Amino acid sequence: MTDVELANAIAREAGELLCSIRSEGKQQGKELGRRGDQEANTLILDRLKEARPDDFVLSEEAKDDLSRCAAKRVWIVDPLDGTREYSEGREDWAVHIGLAIDGVPVIGAVALPALDLVLDTSLSAPLSDGAGSPRIVVSRTRPPREAEAVAEALRGTMVPMGSAGAKAMAVVRGEADIYIHSGGQYEWDSCAPVAVAKAAGLHASRIDGAPLIYNCEDVSLPDLLICRPEHAEAVLAVTRSAD
Numbered sequence: 001m002t003d004v005e006l007a008n009a010i011a012r013e014a015g016e017l018l019c020s021i022r023s024e025g026k027q028q029g030k031e032l033g034r035r036g037d038q039e040a041n042t043l044i045l046d047r048l049k050e051a052r053p054d055d056f057v058l059s060e061e062a063k064d065d066l067s068r069c070a071a072k073r074v075w076i077v078d079p080l081d082g083t084r085e086y087s088e089g090r091e092d093w094a095v096h097i098g099l100a101i102d103g104v105p106v107i108g109a110v111a112l113p114a115l116d117l118v119l120d121t122s123l124s125a126p127l128s129d130g131a132g133s134p135r136i137v138v139s140r141t142r143p144p145r146e147a148e149a150v151a152e153a154l155r156g157t158m159v160p161m162g163s164a165g166a167k168a169m170a171v172v173r174g175e176a177d178i179y180i181h182s183g184g185q186y187e188w189d190s191c192a193p194v195a196v197a198k199a200a201g202l203h204a205s206r207i208d209g210a211p212l213i214y215n216c217e218d219v220s221l222p223d224l225l226i227c228r229p230e231h232a233e234a235v236l237a238v239t240r241s242a243d
């Protein structure tokens, strides 16, 4: 199995597990989110250990082993991105399985289990065309302060949505044109989504245009821009001038 096939299979299986846990109906709210986080994490770590015993893993839900910093290949995973939305019975949540090689997110899969969809780095283009007036997806609960200025400058509309993976995949799917975030996030929130978006030919960077670098000792990666390439320059002009 290739790395991308493995990422896809694990994302799909973890997504199926999360759907079945939710449909059991035994837990609700935060308790459901906690169970989902833990059980998906265990499944992902088991599968990676079995299939790639020599690789390192950085997971939102596992203790960080800093010896990964010297490793070439590190799987960066978020077992349940959009825990809040998952536990609210919504569709905007995701499973992220990314592989950074020398800090670059080159392989990955993002499952959107409630939509029965898994997107991975075997894509080479977005799934459909962009809209005339850009649709800008932002966090439902923590929209970035820069988004309003971007919407105004590009005459776009803001679309609140949960989960970094769901928002990034909305751009890959052609359901949105721009995903912008600031104010806090971690490597697992964006590694697999960025890998998939870049494979599909989209722009992905920090909001000052700097490259996104993974497998750092400090796993904070607080801001992110993923967009159709035709919008990158105009968005960065706004976000850079807001500094």
Ligand SMILES: Nc1ncnc2c1ncn2[C@@H]1O[C@H](COP(=O)(O)O)[C@@H](OP(=O)(O)O)[C@H]1O
Residues within 6 Å of the ligand: 060, 078, 080, 081, 082, 083, 084, 138, 139, 140, 141, 142, 161, 162, 163, 164, 165, 182, 183, 184, 185, 186, 189
């Ligand atoms: N200001 C912030 N600080 C830390 N994490 C943040 C954040 N804003 C968003 N995130 C994380 O980014 C992911 C997507 O957030 P949002 O839905 O608001 O866009 C969520 O991951 P988890 O659900 O894995 O915790 C959330 O916790």
Ligand SMILES: [Mg+2]
Residues within 6 Å of the ligand: 060, 078, 080, 081, 082, 164, 188, 189
């Ligand atoms: Mg997350």
